[in-house]
Amino acid sequence: MEVSTSFLSDKDYKKTILELNMTNTDYIHFDVMDGKFVENKNLSIKELITYLDLSTKKNDVHFMVNNPLKYIEKIYLYNIDYVTVHYEIKNLDKVIDKIKEYGLKVGVSLKPSTDVKEIFPYLDKINMVLIMSVVPGKSGQTFIEDSIDRVNELKEEIIKRKVSTKIEIDGGINDSVIDKLSNVDIVVSASYILNDYNNIDKIKRISA
Ligand code: DX5
Ligand code: ZN
Helix, strand or coil: CCEEEECCCHHHHCHHHHHHCCCCEEEEEEEEEECCCCEEEEHHHHHHHHHHCCCEEEEEEEEEECHHHHHHHHHCCCCCCCEECCCCCCCCHHHHHHHHHHEECCCCCCCCCCCCCHHHHHHCCCCEEECCCCCCCCCCCCCCCHHHHHHHHHHHHHHHCCCEEEEEEEECCCCHHHHHCCCCCCCEHHHHHHCHHHHHHHHHHHHH
């Protein structure tokens, strides 16, 4: 299992990214919020670029915004491995096509309230599904238990369709849930890891 560390719960983004560069995290997870798709608002396009520039890790960007293309057309040349947008936005098909045109790998994220079956028809045209295990918008929430069933149902379908779509999970991760997530490829965590960087290795050990 790979680990993607979010710095959303931290005050000093710059300091945390520089510290994460020195850790074993596989990815840095950039949460971008517009104050519309979710209540909170954080990074402007300019700030996002500044922070991407600081990272020496692989990066995955999670857009909790209504109009991700506005950002993506400005950032696609930066060091980004996955661009993840939400299933629940307008023009999803157009957004997926554009991200692919820019040569980036595309992820689609499902809110906890969205039926996991909705993403099945997309599985052969996207690179990753991000299962939200908390309501998107802030760090430090409690893991929603039925996310485990959603991951397992998704994995079954991926196998059935013989596709190589990755599964990422995001929200409320701690050591008590990791061993139930054997079908997950990339686990995202903010508070659990920022609390203690040794937890990166702990996740890798538990999931190995
Ligand atoms: C929540 C964000 C997450 C968040 C996870 O909307 O997408 O990436 O930072 O934070 P924790 O791990 O604290 O739940
Ligand atoms: Zn996220």
